[in-house]
Structure formats: structure tokens, C-alpha cells
Amino acid sequence: xxxQPVSExxxxxDEWLSLTLTVNGQTQxxxxxxxxxxxxxxxxxxxxxxxxxxxxxxxxxxCTVLVDNRIVSGCLMLAAQADGRNVxxxxxxxxxxxxxxxxxxxxxxxxxxxxxYCTPGFIxxxxxxxxxxPEADADTARAYLAGNLCRCGSYVKILDAVMDARExxxxxxxxxxxxxxxxxxxxxxxxxxxxxxVAG
Amino acid sequence: MIDARExxxxxxxxVMDVAxxxxxxxxxxxSTAAHAKIVHxxxxxxxxxxxxxxxxxxxxxxxxxxxxxxxxxxxxDQPALAIGKVRFVGEPVAAVAAADPDIAQxxxxxxxxxxxxxxxxxxxxxxxxxxxxxxxxxxxxxxxxFADVIIHAQSGTNICNSFRLRKGDVEDGFARSTHVFExxxxxPPVQHVPLETxxxxxxxxxxxxxxxxxxxxxxxxxxxxxxxxxLPASSVRVIVLTLGGGYGxxxxxxxxxxxxxxxxxxxxxxxxxxxxxxxxxxxTKHGVTIRMKTGLDERxxxxxxxxxxxxxxxxxxxxxxxxxxxxxxxxxxPHAIDNVWVDSYAIYTNIxxxxxxxxxxxxxAAWAYETQMDMIAERLGMDPLELRRxxxxxxxxxxxxxxxxxxxxxxxxxxxxxxxxxxDHGDWQNTRTLVDGGRKARAKGLSCIIKGTVTPSTSTxxxxxxxxxTLQVLTSSVEMGQGLxxxxxxxxxxxxxxxxxxxxxxxxDTEFTPYDQQTSSSRTTQAMGGAIVGAIDEIKLKLRALxxxxxEISPDDLEFSNGRIQPKGTPDRGLDYGxxxxxxxxxxIQGSGTFQxxxxxxPETGLGIGSVHWHQAAGAAEVEVDLxxxxxxxxxxxxxxxxxxTINPVQAELQTEGNVAFGVGQALYEExxxxxxxxxxGNLGDYMIASIEDMPGNLSVNVLENPESxxxxxxxxxxxxxxxxxxxxxxxxxxxxxxxxxxxTPEKILRGLSEIRDGAPAIDGDLGAAAESSERAHEEVLA
Numbered sequence: 001x002x003x004q005p006v007s008e009x010x011x012x013x014d015e016w017l018s019l020t021l022t023v024n025g026q027t028q029x030x031x032x033x034x035x036x037x038x039x040x041x042x043x044x045x046x047x048x049x050x051x052x053x054x055x056x057x058x059x060x061x062x063c064t065v066l067v068d069n070r071i072v073s074g075c076l077m078l079a080a081q082a083d084g085r086n087v088x089x090x091x092x093x094x095x096x097x098x099x100x101x102x103x104x105x106x107x108x109x110x111x112x113x114x115x116x117y118c119t120p121g122f123i124x125x126x127x128x129x130x131x132x133x134p135e136a137d138a139d140t141a142r143a144y145l146a147g148n149l150c151r152c153g154s155y156v157k158i159l160d161a162v163m164d165a166r167e168x169x170x171x172x173x174x175x176x177x178x179x180x181x182x183x184x185x186x187x188x189x190x191x192x193x194x195x196x197x198v199a200g
Numbered sequence: 201m202i203d204a205r206e207x208x209x210x211x212x213x214x215v216m217d218v219a220x221x222x223x224x225x226x227x228x229x230x231s232t233a234a235h236a237k238i239v240h241x242x243x244x245x246x247x248x249x250x251x252x253x254x255x256x257x258x259x260x261x262x263x264x265x266x267x268x269x270x271x272x273x274x275x276x277d278q279p280a281l282a283i284g285k286v287r288f289v290g291e292p293v294a295a296v297a298a299a300d301p302d303i304a305q306x307x308x309x310x311x312x313x314x315x316x317x318x319x320x321x322x323x324x325x326x327x328x329x330x331x332x333x334x335x336x337x338x339x340x341x342x343x344x345x346f347a348d349v350i351i352h353a354q355s356g357t358n359i360c361n362s363f364r365l366r367k368g369d370v371e372d373g374f375a376r377s378t379h380v381f382e383x384x385x386x387x388p389p390v391q392h393v394p395l396e397t398x399x400x401x402x403x404x405x406x407x408x409x410x411x412x413x414x415x416x417x418x419x420x421x422x423x424x425x426x427x428x429x430x431l432p433a434s435s436v437r438v439i440v441l442t443l444g445g446g447y448g449x450x451x452x453x454x455x456x457x458x459x460x461x462x463x464x465x466x467x468x469x470x471x472x473x474x475x476x477x478x479x480x481x482x483x484t485k486h487g488v489t490i491r492m493k494t495g496l497d498e499r500x501x502x503x504x505x506x507x508x509x510x511x512x513x514x515x516x517x518x519x520x521x522x523x524x525x526x527x528x529x530x531x532x533x534p535h536a537i538d539n540v541w542v543d544s545y546a547i548y549t550n551i552x553x554x555x556x557x558x559x560x561x562x563x564x565a566a567w568a569y570e571t572q573m574d575m576i577a578e579r580l581g582m583d584p585l586e587l588r589r590x591x592x593x594x595x596x597x598x599x600x601x602x603x604x605x606x607x608x609x610x611x612x613x614x615x616x617x618x619x620x621x622x623x624d625h626g627d628w629q630n631t632r633t634l635v636d637g638g639r640k641a642r643a644k645g646l647s648c649i650i651k652g653t654v655t656p657s658t659s660t661x662x663x664x665x666x667x668x669x670t671l672q673v674l675t676s677s678v679e680m681g682q683g684l685x686x687x688x689x690x691x692x693x694x695x696x697x698x699x700x701x702x703x704x705x706x707x708x709d710t711e712f713t714p715y716d717q718q719t720s721s722s723r724t725t726q727a728m729g730g731a732i733v734g735a736i737d738e739i740k741l742k743l744r745a746l747x748x749x750x751x752e753i754s755p756d757d758l759e760f761s762n763g764r765i766q767p768k769g770t771p772d773r774g775l776d777y778g779x780x781x782x783x784x785x786x787x788x789i790q791g792s793g794t795f796q797x798x799x800x801x802x803p804e805t806g807l808g809i810g811s812v813h814w815h816q817a818a819g820a821a822e823v824e825v826d827l828x829x830x831x832x833x834x835x836x837x838x839x840x841x842x843x844x845x846t847i848n849p850v851q852a853e854l855q856t857e858g859n860v861a862f863g864v865g866q867a868l869y870e871e872x873x874x875x876x877x878x879x880x881x882g883n884l885g886d887y888m889i890a891s892i893e894d895m896p897g898n899l900s901v902n903v904l905e906n907p908e909s910x911x912x913x914x915x916x917x918x919x920x921x922x923x924x925x926x927x928x929x930x931x932x933x934x935x936x937x938x939x940x941x942x943x944x945t946p947e948k949i950l951r952g953l954s955e956i957r958d959g960a961p962a963i964d965g966d967l968g969a970a971a972e973s974s975e976r977a978h979e980e981v982l983a
Contacts, residue, residue, distance in 0.1 A: 033302060049217045050210025052444070054395040055476045055884035062395055090210045104208040111850050114858060115681025116207035117395040117444030123208060146891045149884070151393050151445050152681045153861025154854055155892040156899060 019083040023048070024092030032079040039063045039074035041082065042089065050091045050120050054149070061148030064121035064128075065089050071128035090120035093127060102168035103127055103161075112161035114152030122148045126162045130169050138163060201686045201851070202700070203442075213441050215399045215414045220469035223401070224253050226462045227304035228478070229294040229311050231286035234550040234877030235320035235333065238285060238293065238313065245310040246296060251303035253466045255311065257294045258283035267461055268428045273420060273452040274349055275340035275360070278516035278553070280428075280457040285318065287335055287515035288552050289877045290481035297462045297470050320550040322877050324512035325489060327358040327549045334358060335515055335548035343427070346717070347656050349522045350803045358548040360513050361521035363528045365542035365806030367602055373504025373539030377495030381576055385568035386941040387924075388871040389487040389512065391882075392557060393889055396444020397479040398455045401471045402463035410437045411460055416450040416678050417718045418708040424453045425460055433710075440708040443680035447862070448556035449483050450680070451720050452519055480882030484872060485557035486523060486546075487512040490568040492531060500580060500587050507531035507568070509544040511554070511561075518555035520546035525801070526652060527561025529810055532600025533569040534610050534650035535591040540600050542806065550877050556720060558862060562651045563921040567942060570647040570925030575938060583628040584929065585618050588648055599650070601801060601810030607911070609816050609904055613840035614648045617820030617926075620838035620900055631933040641825050642835065645930030647922040648818040652811025653914055654721040655799040660714040661731035663692070665739050665789040669763055669778030671696050673735070676708040676716035677728040682916055683851035684724060690847050691729045695736040697760035698777070714792065722815060722914025725847055727795045729912060734793020742789050747780050815913055816842040819863075819922030822898075823930040827953065830946030832868055832931060836898035839922070843903045844913040852903040856919045860899060863923020865890040871943050 016031050023046050030045040042048045042065070054062030056075050063074035066088040093101040103126050106112070113119045122145065129136055129144045136144070141162050150158060206212040243255040258281035261269045269283060270276040282293050294311050298304035319333040326332055339355035352362040374380055401412040409429060415421050418438040426436045443450060459472040474482060488511045495504040509528050513520030528544025557563075577584035592610040599605050617623075621644045624630070632643040662674040673692050679685045685705040693700045706713050716728060740760060747765040748755040751773070759768045766774025781789055799809025822836040839856050846852050869888040873880040881887045903915060924942060932938050937952030 035302070049213065052210075052214070052216065052396070053476075057476070057883055057885050059884035060395060090208075094209070100205070100208065107208045108204040111201060111204070111854060113201075113204075113207055113681075114683070114851075114854055115395070115443060115445040116212060117214070117681075119207055120210035142892050146893045149395070149889060149891055150861075151395050151447070151889060152854070153858030153890065153895075155861060155890075155895045156857045157854060159892065 017080055019079060021082050021084065022086045024088060034080065036079040037075050038065070038067070038072070038077040038079055038082045038087065041079040042074060042087070048089055048091060051089045052117060052120070054118065060118070061121045061125060062118050064124045064148065066124060066128060069131070071125060090123050093123065101127070103130070103165040106161040106165035106168055110157045110161040110164060112154055112158040114154050118148060118150045122150065122158055126165060129162070130166055134166070134170065136166060201683055202689050203685070214396055214444055215401060215412045215441050216396065216473055218401045218412045220401065220403055223469040223471055224297040224299060224466055225301040225304050226295055226297050226459060226470050226472040227301065227308055228292040228458070229296070229308045229313070231282060231289055231291040231293050233286055233315040233317055234289050235318040235335070236286050236315035237318060238282060239316050240314040241294060242312040243294060246307040249303065249307045249310060251299040252307045253297045253299070253468065254462065255294060255296050255307065256462065256465060257281060261461060265461070265465065266430065267464070268430070270341065271424045271428060271453050271457050272343070272517055273519050274342070274345045274521040275517040276343045277336060277340035280461055286315070288481070288550050289879065290552055291515065292458060295458050295462055297466050297468070320877055321358070322549050322551055322874060324487065324510040324547040324549060327547050328510055328545065330357065332358060335550060340517060344423070346522065348654060348800050350525060350801060351521065352803070360517050360546040360548050361524060362546070363525040363542070363544045363806060365529050365540055365600065367600060367807060368539035370504045370506050370539045370541035374495040376497070377503050378498040379580065380493065380495040381572065381579065382491065382493040383572050383575060384489060384491045384940065385571055386489045387487060387564040387567050388942055389484040389551065389554060390866055390870040390872060391480050391484050391887070392447040392449035394443070394445030394447060394449050397474040397476060398450065398482055399471070399473040400456050400459040401469065402460045403469035404463050404467070407431060408435050408437070409460055409463070410439065411456055412439045412441065413456050414443050414450055415440055415456070416443070416446045416680060416720055417452060418676050418678070418710055419715055420718065421453050421456050422710045425456060428457055429460070429464070437709065437711045440678050442707070443678060446678070446680040447558040448560065448720060451556040451718065454482055476884060477882050480872070480887070481552040481879055483518065483555040484514065484552055486520065486527070486554040486561070486564065488527065488564045490531065490564065492568050492572050494572060494576060496576065500582055500590050502535055502537050502591050504539040505532060505537050506541040509542070511544065511546050512549050512551065513546040514549060514551045514553040516553040517546065518553045520554055523556065523561045527565050529600050529806060530562045530565035530651070531569055533566070534593050534648050534816065536593050536597040537600065551874055552879070558917050559920045560721065560917065562649060563866070563924065566647065566649040566921035567924050570649065570922070571928055571940065574645070574929040574932065583625060585614070585623055585625060585628065585646060588614060588646065592648065593650070599810065599814060602807035603809050605814055607813070607844070607906065607909060609842045609906070610648055610818065613816060613818035613842060613904060614646065616902060617818045617838045617840050618646055621820040621822045621836055623820065635824070639826060639828055641827055641934040642822065643930050643933035644820065644822045645926045645928065645933060646818070646820050647925040647929065649921045651815040651918050651921065653723045653813070653815065654718070655809060655812045656797045657717045657723060657727060659716045659727040659731045659795045660792065661728060661735045662714050662790065662792045663732065663735040663739060665743065665777055665781060667778050667781040667788060669776050670702045670704065671698055672704050672706065673732055674706045674713045675728055675732065676710065676713045677724045678708055678719040680719065682855060683848055684719065686851060687725050687847045688728060688732055692732050692736060695733045696739070698763050702763060722916040722918060725914055726912040729847070730795035731793040734795065735791040736793070738791030738793065739789050742791070743777060743780055746784050746786065747775060750775065750780060750783050813911060813913060815918040817918040817922050819919070819926035821926040821930045823927060823934055825931055825934045825949065827935065830949035832927070832944060832946070832949070834864055834894070834896040834927065837896040837923070837926070838900045838902070839919040840902045840904060841915050841919040842913055843915050844906055844909045844911040846903050846905055847912065849903065852915050853901050855916050856901045856903060857899065859917070859920040860923055861890045861895060863920050864894050866942065867924040867927040868943055
């Protein structure tokens, strides 16, 4: 049940863009309207289902992805801004087909989810956290992950999973994403930086 | 969870991931008026836009289709699109289907609607008054509904439904009381905020409708769509995938009717997927005002309680007519009270419809009675823990609906909570500790609640044992993150004596999976679990007979063990289940099971069997309040909930921790703010839900089992209602400020502190006389 690309019937005002981006290691040539977001492109053009919209305004973190190793809310970045860039979703974290990233293994071990709609975003955010701060303690992790919301409230076990993942990741990290850089983020600015997912 | 791998890779499919060839996208134009006549709709420009397949209005449904346009689980009062008038800001007025979502969105902008405003009413108490503007002029049409629903509608008013409870003689109880207190409490409307918003995909093949829906109740969706389209139930197929959260929001049809209608009129598959902003106005938790009068004897034993509840059910009834029953009788609380009198109303207003919400009326009731319990303790100079102990239900007491209760654990749960937060019974008056040089105050609060589950109710299941020895369970219960499929797999594997990996649990598909009443009300583990065990019992009976013939041994001498049926104690002589099926050429062995509870309440007295059994929980909170900013930090929380028998301890813990997160949000932040019916904060930028940083640093959970009981008590909601009053009571003990209206915001605390300062000496080391005397001022001591 993969999302099919939508048709390109023209509306009077829209302009179509041709974009090239790398998604989970694969080059994708896509067409997108100017108002389309990176999230739109990932779902409707590339055909990924793992990244999902929760709020559309960058507040819930469900659509968190990495763009050039920076943590980004897919709903806030325009598709055009992703042109030529390297995008990694939760699907791209695994070191190889059929394998799981240590963070994913830790989430399974601790059952760090209920409905799991927020899980891809949490795992990608945890990846960014541990890339930036490999020794992150629980307080650091809480502050960092405050931009990801889990309405089922699995937070206790999510934190357990992330703390466990820190130990697992300390050994090998085999993802294509490499390190992430949170310093380059642009805050959407509600005065609570830790709570605010960002567009890169 | 059994599909954990799919969940951490993002591959578990939700309805939003369903795409059909040629599928169109539906968008809804929504009312900008709270209450207005629709004078004219001009959709001609939208219809002319290239890529637009159809534009439909409520009038079009009436004039151009034979669809019955109204739906609702009790009253058929909600039109798929507004007909004649709109009743709330955000009500769907027109629908567009187009080749892609952008075109559909563009088309909405081209539709012009002329409204003629009507007087509107937003507040339930105002709408309750005779002469207030009528949200529905005509009495709503009552449709086929659930067995437990009691109807007392009052046509010509905004009273959508009412419920009354008359246990004992409440006036006599008050006459014999030494102390009588009357207080008023309110809970605001809030929203469920499932991260997956409502989504549906519909497709007609001839007269056969298939609809994928993010619904908690597929069989309700089926019966309502079958009624609307005049189709036999067998011609409506409802498929549900895993849900991205439900919490009650996805009970009963919401967007399915208009989605199916657009599929019908376009002849194409269509998808409707709501935006977050639309989700906020699709269904809400009932706001309510509760006036509660409680009479006690000189020792603090409650002799009488009288409560009136004005639930704001919004513009359409949804399940409000039933919820006010639970919220109404719920005001009796977990207390043994001989005399209880309740009037509970669902009141129509011009705000978005309210419906089922985790806690189902009990959160609102518990906020009232557990806040009042602490206020009474304060007024009587009693330990709030002791006041509760005196009144808690014990085995053999009658609950508020009149039936005797058994298997009570309130005292155990409450005492454990008190112990966990270090509630000092000997020194309970020493209520708070000041820290940060007196800037912050820390204190503790307690609460204890009772909750029923829908009664009577019915679940059915089917199962087939395949010829490779695997078991397939067919169920219409919905996985929404609560771990339904895992819990059912545990139950089935245990009952069939099979390894877990040889059991599969279906998702709902009404074409194949048998009836289930609803995945809600914390009923499914018990009810569907019971139905599955029944189905497996039938399979085992058949399997035993077949194996008996094949092994030439008496059926009574056979046992089931780890996927094999074998002579007792001799595994090497046994047969794999699959081998038995193959030898018999049975193809597979099938079984079916039904779980049904009996009960219900008398329509006039509200007495009867309110719940097949009673769910029990307690909460204990420790808060730190910044006395300069009013900011509340939850330092610690203990959640205790009675499960009888726990099926999946990890999932039970997760749900209980989730209830704490849900409760923290409702205690401290969540409130839908309306300005003349227009929602002001319907997005996740302005509407705060709990994040990981809001969780208490010191959180403990006890899912209490009874080794002597085999009975499963649902725990999905039970530990939620205690959270808000436990926090509110702790805030009072920290500040002397009694908040009666949720949420407990810094503004309210600062205002309260300021009032205390103005009226009396500022509170200092212990709770000041000011707070105590202001509480006492409400006491009405009878002559």
C-alpha cells in the first residue's frame, strides 16, 4: 500500500519544480509544486510511508528527518529547500537491508511506543541527539526530545530506550547519515528552544 | 508488541497509507459562522476548475442523491454536510473531490457561501435556560442505538438528553447530616489530539461500499453507512488498520459519511484526511459544570450526595446522550453513600460536537468529587486520607447505581499511593515544604476513583486452526496502540497451548471478522479475550475428538501442550495440531465464541447493574509550585490501578504511564478556548499537550493484581481520572489556592494567592488561616 504519486493536473497558478535529492542513499528526481514541503515530497513523490504528518506546524516532531545530517521537521521545510540535499528518514537508519539500527533495537527492547505514529520521529531525533551528544544524560535527552510529542504518553519507556541506545550506539554506528549538527538549526522561536522542532 | 519491528521502522500501515488506482482527494469547506442560515452557496467556479471531479453541498445530497444524510450513534442529528443551517464554526458546508489535494484545496477558495446569522449560544448553562436560541428546532431523530442508552430528551429545548439517578432519600440524608457542603466545579472542553488525524478511504463497486477508516468501532461505521445508503449490512465493508491513537476520538462515525458520499457521487475511490486544525473541531471532550452537595455525619461519613451536571455536548449529540449517564452516576464516586440524587444533562450549544473521550465522563465527575473531598476534609479539620478511608466502598457495599460491589481494592490502592509519596498520616496538617528560600512550595495530594465499563455489551470472535498448526484469530477489535493484538495473541496462545509466533490476530474487516460492539470503555481485553477463548474452546473440543480417533485413546486422556495434543504425560506419543488436521483432511478447524454481559439501568431511577464489574484506581501527586510565577511542576506521581489479572504487564504499564501524561496535560494546560464559537487555539502551536519534560521525575505505577481472581479488569482509562484532582489537591496544600475549574493555570494560582494576600495575612510556613477560613465560609451548617 505505497502511496501513489498524485497526478500532475495543472491549476492556474501553480508552478512545478524539478528537484533532485538523495533520500536514504538513493538519488530521486521529483517534481513538486512550490508550496510542497519536504514531507509532501517524501510521501507523495518518493513514495515513503515512514514519515507522517502530525501537526503540520513543526510542533510535534512526528515527521522528523535528517537533512544533510541536521534534524528537521519535514513539514516545515519546503521541497525546494531540499533540492540537492541528502535526506535520511527512519528507513535510512538501518545499516543494511533487513537489519535495524541500535536505536531501533533499543526501542523494541523497551517497548518505547504504543500507537507508534510518533516513533519514526522519535528515533530520528534520538539519532541526532546521540550524534551530537554521545554521552547525553537523561536530562539532556529529555530537553532534546521535548520537541517530539507522544500522545499515548510512552515517554518513560522512550527515555529508557534512548538511554539504552546510547550504550548500544557507543560501539558502532553504521548509518549513512553520520553526525548531525543541531547548531545550524533555525528556531521557529516560541522562546522555548528545546520544545521547538526546526526547519534547517 | 508483536509487530514491534514494523513499528520502529515506520512500516506499520495506517489508513493514510492506503491508495487506490484513480483515487480522488476530498477537502471540506467549513462554516465561518457559529449559527447561521445558509442563504446561498455558489460553487460554479469551483466546479469549473480543471481537475475538480465534484463539488457537493448539503442541499445537493438532499436533492440529487437518495442518501439519508444524517448520522449519529444515538440521534441521527448530524448531517454529512450542513443542510439549511450551520450549527458551529467549522461545520462542513461543502465537499470537493479532485485529482490531487492541492486542486481540491484551491477549489475550496472558489466556493462562495452567504450566511444569515442566527442568535447563537455557547455556554451549556445559558443554553439550558428556557428561551435561549435553539440549536435544533426539530426534535432529533432517534435511531437504533446501544442497549445501555437511556433517552429522556426534551424537545423544544436545548436539552439533548438527560439522566437521573435516585438512590435512597437524599433529602432525608441531608436532614440527618451534621455538615452539608455545596460547591461547583468545571472541566473545560479539550481535544484528544491523536497524532493520526481522522482519515478514511472509500470506494464503491456497484452497490458495494468498501471503506477503510481510522475507526475504533468498525461495526458502528458499518451500520450507520448501511442506513444512510439504504444498503444491506453485507454490502458495506469496513476495514480498519492500526490507529495512530484514538482515545475515544475515533469512536462512532465522523468523516466516514461524507467520504462515502463523495465516492458514490464521483464513482471513484476517494480519500479524506483531516488536517490537525480540522481534527480539533471534529470531536472534543465534554466541558461540564457540576454542582455537588454532600452531607456528612459528625464523624465524616457521607450520608447524602446530590449532583447536577450540565455537560456541553456541542452542536450534535454524538455519544453525549450516553456519556452523561456515566458522568452522571459517576458523581457518586468510590464512596458508600446510601442516598444519591443526580440530574445529568447533555446540552446542545453552538460549539463543535463533544463525544467519547478517554475517561468517558468519569474524569469530569472525579474532578468534582475528589476536589470536594479535600475541601470537606479541610473544612472539618480532618486528614483527607482519613476522610476517604471512612467512606471508600468495601465488599458488599452498594455502589451509586445500587448493586453490591465485590473485589474492592480502593483502600489498598489509596494507601499505597499515600505511602509512595510519603503522606504522613500522623502529621498530615504539616502540609507543605518551602524551598528556594520560600519561593517555591511543595506538597502532596491524593485521589481515588471508580469507573464502570459499558454494560451490557457483546463481543464475538472466530478462529481457525490451520493444517500447519498455526492459529488465525478473526476479531473486529481495533489496535490503536493499547497493544490489543499483542494481548489477544497472548490470550490465544495460552488458551490454544501454542507458541506465540504461531498465533496471528486479524485487523477488523467486517467482510470477514465477526461482530464487536466497540473498542472502548476499557472492555476489550476482558470481552474480546473472553470471546477468543470461547472460539478456541470450540476448536479444542473438535481437535480432541479428532485426535482421540487418530490415536485411539479416550478424549479425556489427552492434553494440549506447546502445539501438540498428546496422551497425558507422554509427549513423544502426541501429534502436532497440524498433523491432526492433515490426517483428517479437515482443511482447518474452526471455532467461534461470544462474550456477552448483562445489566443496565432503570430509565427512571438510574438503578440496576451499572457495570459488569467496577474499575478502580488511585493517584498520589507531589507538586512544586513557584509562588512568584504560579508555575506547577509535578515532582512525583504514583498511579495505582486494579487489573484483576494482567495479560501484558509491559503494555499495562505503558497505558498507565500514558494516563499520567494525558492527565498532566488536562490538569495543567489543556483547554479549548472559544471566542463566540470560534476556536482560538486549535493547533499544536497554541494548544499544549504533555511532552517528555512534563512527566514527573519520580513516577511509579502499580498495576494491582488479585492472585485469587481470574477476572480481567480493563486499565486503558482507569488511572486517568485520579490525575487531575490529585494534582489540584496537592496545589491547594502547597498554596492555599483552591482551583475548582480546570486547568490549573499559573494565572489562576497567582490570582488566588493575590486574593489570599488581600483578604488575610499571606500564608506562611503552614497553610494560613485565610485559606482555611475561606473554605469554611462555604459550609452550610444545618440547624
